[in-house]
Amino acid sequence: LAKTTQPISMDSYEGQEVNITCSHNNIATNDYITWYQQFPSQGPRFIIQGYKTKVTNEVASLFIPADRKSSTLSLPRVSLSDTAVYYCLVGGRNDYKLSFGAGTTVTVRA
Amino acid sequence: GAGVSQSPSNKVTEKGKDVELRCDPISGHTALYWYRQSLGQGLEFLIYFQGNSAPDKSGLPSDRFSAERTGGSVSTLTIQRTQQEDSAVYLCASSLEYGGSTYEQYFGPGTRLTVT
Structure with a gap:
């Protein structure tokens, strides 16, 4: 699996757009990029x-x-309920062993 | 439609006892996975089912852990002679085997196991 790097945390306010960038420099040709919350x-x-x-x-x-060496997840007009940890994964379409790193903790404030 | 369900949601057991954790996948999902997640730790893969067979059991940490799946649906994860280090949240996920990416998995709410 390609290694990914993403920020540890991000703060935002309600109604703003949040963009989380994930680096995956050694992504393979058949790899897909997947995000979980x-x-x-x-x-x-x-x-x-x-x-x-x-x-x-x-x-x-x-x-x-x-x-394809990076990707950006964009969450439009976040609300308090979007406060969560977001994980970026890179792997082939038939890979199934999900492996999460530390992820990005997004905190949305009022 | 209904998502993945797991039971019980919480289980407290004494060291040395056996426990059974149940997972009901999304109807029509032929692939089923078990993971565990400890506090402050990442997601740890345990086992993968394709239908009723388990082509990959590589993540089971010891022979105290076993799992089965019947009727291509419900799965049970059994931990025998539980140890304190088994305390974790056990997560079940399911996905379409064909026509969809197996990286697109749908998780249940988990069973929080505490071994005292």
């Missing part, structure tokens, strides 16, 4: 997955530059 005392929740360019769903957007 985890609230305290809950299981992780799949947010979004992409391979290149931009992916958007009802929760977030994922921006992936052409070299």
Whole structure:
């Protein structure tokens, strides 16, 4: 699995956009980029997955530059309930052993 | 539709006792996974089921741990002769085996196991 690096923590305020960048310099050709969210005392929740360019769903957007050595998860207009740990993963489409690093703790304040 | 469910949500047991943890995956998901997460630790893979068979048991920490899946649905993780180091949150996840990425897994709420 490609190693990923992301900030340990980020603070934001309600209504702002939060962008979390993940570095994955040794990403392989067949690797996908996947993001999970985890609230305290809950299981992780799949947010979004992409391979290149931009992916958007009802929760977030994922921006992936052409070299794919990094990616940015964008959470539009965050609310207090978006306070959670966000994990960036890189792996092949048929990889199944999820492995989380420290993740990014996003704290949204009123 | 219903998500992944796990029971019990909390389990406190004495050292040396056996425990069984149950997981009900999302209907139609043929792949099922067990993980555990300790306080301050990352996610630790335990076992993967494809249907009723377990092609990858590499994450089971010792022979005190076993798991089975019946009818391609419900799974049970059994820990025999529990030890204090087994205390953790045990998470179950499921995913589509075909037509979807196995990195897209759906987790249950977990079972918090405390061994005293």
